[in-house]
Amino acid sequence: MSNSSIAIEVRQAMWSRRGFLKAGAGLLAGVAGLNALPVRADGPYRIVVVGGGFGGATAAKYFKLWGQESGLDVAVTLIEPNAKYSSPILSGMVVTRQLEIDRLDFGFDRLQDVHGVSLLQDSVTGIDAVGKTVTLSDGSTTVAYDRLILSPGISFVDVEGWDTDKVPHAWSGRDQLQLLTQQLADFPEGGTFVLKVPAAPYRCPPGPYERASTVADYLRANNKNARVVVLDAQADIAVEPDTFHALYDDFGVEYYGNIQIERVNSGDAEGKSKSITYVTLEKDIDGTVIGQSAEQTIEADVINLIGDHKAADLIFDAGLNDGGNWAPVNPLTYESTVAGKEFIHILGDAQGTPIVKAGQAANNEAKVCVDAILRTLGGDSPYATPIVTVGCSAPVTQTKVNWAGNVWRYNDGTLNMEKVAGKFAPEPTEANWQPMLQWAHNLFADSFG
Amino acid sequence: MNSNLKKRNMKLGRPAVLAVIGLSLSGCLDSSGSSNGDDEINSGIYFDISSVDYSAVSVDASAADLASGARLLAAQCAQCHGTYGVAVREWPDLWGSGRQIGNWMSQYQDVNYADNMMHVHALGYTDDEVNLLKTYYPKIAYSGGQ
Known part of the structure; x- marks a missing residue:
């Protein structure tokens, strides 16, 4: 020194x-x-x-x-x-x-x-x-x-009838996380869980898909015989569709794309009798909406409504x-x-x-x-050409972990950031579990330590 | 996955203390008082963010003379490799590394590492930018524990 x-x-x-x-x-x-x-x-x-x-x-x-x-x-x-x-x-x-x-x-x-x-x-x-x-x-x-x-x-963009004290987004804040955790701990046998994926852009693109598969696996492991439904604003799973479709097939998760939520019944005083009402949008090849289905309603015991951001x-x-x-x-x-x-x-x-x-x-x-x-x-x-690098890692089941790495670079033509490299793990594995904890620990320490 | 990087880092003589970290932390962090049924969970997972001793970090004064971007580009690595490249929880350190960083980055750019997260990060940097990283991390020294 x-x-x-x-x-x-x-x-x-x-x-x-x-x-x-x-x-x-x-x-x-x-x-x-x-x-x-x-x-x-x-x-x-x-x-x-x-x-x-x-x-x-x-x-x-x-x-x-x-x-x-x-x-x-x-x-x-x-x-x-x-x-x-x-x-x-x-x-x-x-x-x-x-x-x-x-x-x-x-x-x-x-x-x-x-x-x-x-x-x-x-x-x-x-x-x-x-x-x-x-x-x-x-x-x-x-x-x-x-x-x-x-x-x-x-x-979050408001949805008619949405009371976040009964229907959590659990996408920000400790109270919301605690509420969804408690609702799932109390999940009735044979019950229904509905998760709404917001329209892009939203926080953590793989996150809603991961939550659906991890919750489905968790309910399965606890013998809840649950119906799990994913209602996605996107036309199809936007992040690693092959991985998540395979997981959803394994766990019997019902997946629907192009969903627009019309309203939510957040339930009675005890939080019972919840339901979510939606339409399926019909889009042309450019993604322009050219029609929509009749309204459909799903009665659910737990709704995880991750609203648009x-x-x-x-x-x-x-x-x-x-x-x-x-x-x-x-x-x-x-x-x-x-x-x-x-x-x-x-x-x-x-x-x-x-x-x-x-x-x-x-x-x-x-x-x-x-x-x-x-x-x-x-x-x-x-500095004239900054880079923003991002690594992330999360469970997709009770035991398997996925990761993604991405790099954005300043483009002095567009005067904006653009993604120049990106990759997901070849497949979710148990071996990724400890590296996930090591990665997160370093991120937490760099930010708050 | 990261075994190559880890092996190279053994020069720093940091012992494998992952299990010890877990044990020692469970003794000093309060895990009681939960009101949400957490007492039924026993993950054994802790994220102690106080293990880096910043009084033991030194930045050579000549770091101020480095080319624009050196500090900033290096700090992007810190997200996963610790502030100043002083990592926590058995993860590769970067502090003190010069030529090694160049070696690692070119190695990870190789298609043989396509299944490693570092592959994509290595591809995100130009040679000039890797050279800036190589100028920065040798300016950092750390004499503390981890």
């Missing part, structure tokens, strides 16, 4: 984590300082990160690590309403009761104690892109930023969606391309590049964003 090496400073006492900083504590609140200078003469450069998932946590951590390496004084505040993040990655193992739900809870202690990130356990309810402040849940406290990083995740509400409230469902960004920096929204960056599932919506993608997008901001701050330009 050379004498000139920079040891990574471990900050502890000064970043007390005994109680999150509360809104209005005065440390960072107030002072909507507009400043044209890249580095403020009167204090550190203020980064505010909203959302403590894979994108936000990784951004907060790397701002501190790389800021320090670069000799830049960067203050990072992470605003997140939950004390811990519940990872959707590997949550399929919770649903099938092969993993305790708390094993996927990741707190922010390491970000605070080791990396020196400040935490506000709160929600952002407004963004002033001109004054460069965010407003917290009390409606009056503001936090000033020089750069704002939003990683707020997804929300859009960016989290904050993106719409702040006018960052530009009329669409996602936030358009410059993939060199993840800065919003909406006029008047400079200095606001959006990471992860809420942003609109072609990169897959997934925690692993958010993790690596965060690094592109942080590197670009710090390089700019240091008087340099963002």
Whole structure:
């Protein structure tokens, strides 16, 4: 080790984590300082990160690590309403009761104690892109930023009759995961399970297909003699159709494509008597809808309605969606391309590049964003041809695991990211089980450790 | 699958401690107090995210002079190989590696590795980009445990 090496400073006492900083504590609140200078003469450069998932946590951590390496004084505040993040990655193992739900809870202690990130356990309810402040849940406290990083995740397009307290999506958040897990634990013998696959783009493309096959296998293993139905918005299984069709054939899963949900009966007070009503769309070769079937209704004991996705509400409230469902960004920096929204960056599932919506993608997008901001701050330009690599792995049965790897590269002709390489495992295997845990562990540690 | 990479990494002398990690963690993490029937599950699976000692990581000051992209491209690997290439849970480390990274990447580009996840990642990088990775990771040293 050379004498000139920079040891990574471990900050502890000064970043007390005994109680999150509360809104209005005065440390960072107030002072909507507009400043044209890249580095403020009167204090550190203020980064505010909203959302403590894979994108936000990784951004907060790397701002501190790389800021320090670069000799830049960067203050990072992470605003997140939950004390811990519940990872959707590997949550399929919770649903099938092969993993305790708390094993996927990741707190922010390491970000605070080791990396020196400040935490506000709160929600952002407004963004002033001109004054460069965010407003917290009390409606009056503001936090000033020089750069704002939003990683707020997804929300769902509403469906008539859908009560998520009875009909879970279980696609985001611990409570939803717990609800579906409990409903399946209580699944009646001879009952019916219906899973709705959302229309693309949605979080984790193989995920709904994996959930259907793992749940079917789980119900089979528990001798539930269940009817399992997959209702897919796509014309056919969009990810590894051969693998999933074979699994569905093995488990007797009924699969229907081109489905449009009309409404849901979320059930009575006890959650009984649920049903889902849909039509089958008829499409021409270009995918244009040219007709539809009569309505059909399936009575079900458990409905896993993974609704169509859009960016989290904050993106719409702040006018960052530009009329669409996602936030358009410059993939060199993840800065919003909406006029008047400079200095606001959006990471992860809420942003609109072609990169897959997934925690692993958010993790690596965060690094592109942080590197670009710090390089700019240091008087340099963002790296011109970033790559975002994504690996992922998940069970498709009680014992077999599949994986996928994908690479996106910046195309300076289209000024957007494009997929340049991608591959799935040759087949799901038991041998992939331990590597899945090793992969996930490294991802969790890189993001939250 | 990753046996080649693992064997090469044995130079680092990291013992196979997977089972020990599982045991030691089950002693210090709270698995009780569940209200959702988790007590009926006994997966033995834990994801301890505190095993990397960042005070034991050093980044050579000359890393600041590397070409644009070196740090960023290298950090893409960190998602699976640990921050600064300091991996957790018996997975190949990248810190300290220079020429080896070039060897690994060209090896994984070979069609014989088509069934390995690293094949697709290796194909995603140009030779120039692999050279940037080779300049970055030798600047990282780690003296902590894992």
